[in-house]
Amino acid sequence: MNAQPKIRIRGLTKSFGPKKVLDGIDLDVETGTSFVIIGGSGSGKSVLLRCILGLVTPDSGSIEIDGEDVLTASGKRREELERQIGMLFQNAALFDSMTVADNIVFGLRAQCRAQHKRLSAAQARTQAGEILRQVGLDPSVGALAPSELSGGMQKRVGLARAIAGTPAILFFDEPTTGLDPIMGAVIDGLIVDCVKRLGSTAIAITHDMASAQRIGDRAAMLYQGKLVWQGLASELMHSGNPMVDQFTHGRKDGPISMELRR
Structure with a gap:
């Protein structure tokens, strides 16, 4: 593994009013690997993703891409770093007013602008296909x-729009939500194929344990704003951590259910 991870997060915190959503997150994602984050609703997964994307400003901590802190970078440099990122949203979030091809061309043109390149309409259509x-x-x-x-x-x-600009980093927000098990497996296979082919670094958040193991090289669990476990994604179902075991096996009794009863 590289000495310097593609993404390094240290001491990340974020509160909304009295509620602390992220509470001192430390996380490394190595270049060319896929990292999966699991956790219940309200655990902070989406907020963590939005902080990395630059959509939410954390209260403290650092988020480095290739060793450069995006939180302290200039506005222009921060935009350049964030353009390395492609995103597959939970519900695809396609532009309804555009055709499928135009949705993909949107991603292509954004990357071309970042690289100061010009793309003709014919070239864009061919690449979209x-x-x-x-x-x-x-x-x-x-x-x-x-x-x-x-x-x-x-x-x-x-997914096609997310990879259109050949991003160095890919984010996946609940990629199998709303899909049947077979189609979920198909989408996961496409994600793994695209990540490997592009050589991208990937972060996915999911509730789907089968998906987490198919997509991820490594995994972590968020609970009450803290990472309570990190390890190989292949160990998710037998981590030895009581919180992770309860969550991954869907057991109603355990340390998490005791908290929910309060």
Whole structure:
């Protein structure tokens, strides 16, 4: 592994009023690996992701990409660092007013602007078709509206848009939510394939334990704003940590349920 991780987080905190959502998060994500974060609703997973994306400003701590703290970087430099990131949102979040192809071209043009390159309409359409093939869709799908697609197809298009700019970092927010088990496995396979092919570093948040093990190299669990466990994703179902074991096996009794009864 590299001495310097692609993403290094130290002492990250965030509160909303009296509620402390993140409470001293320390996390390293090595270059070219996939890291999965699990945890119940309200544990801080989404807030952590938004902090890294620059959508939420933490109260304290540091977030480094390639050794550079994005929180103290200049506005222009911070934008450059954040342009390295591609994102697959929970519900795909496609632009309804655009065709499938235009959604993907949106991602392509954003990357071209960042690299000060020009992309003709013909080049954009050709590349969009190639990216659709990479996620298992025929280029003809590009002419459709997002509303004409099934949930699984929307996820594929969302993934296509996320990888369009060949990002160094990919984020996945509950990538299998709303999908049946077979389609969930298909989407996970596409994610793993895309991450490996691009050589990207990935972070995913999920409630789906099968998905977590398929996607992740390493994993962590958030509980009450703290990382209570970190280890190999393959160890999620037999971590030896009471909180992780209760969560991954869906047991109603345990240290987490005692907290919920208060």
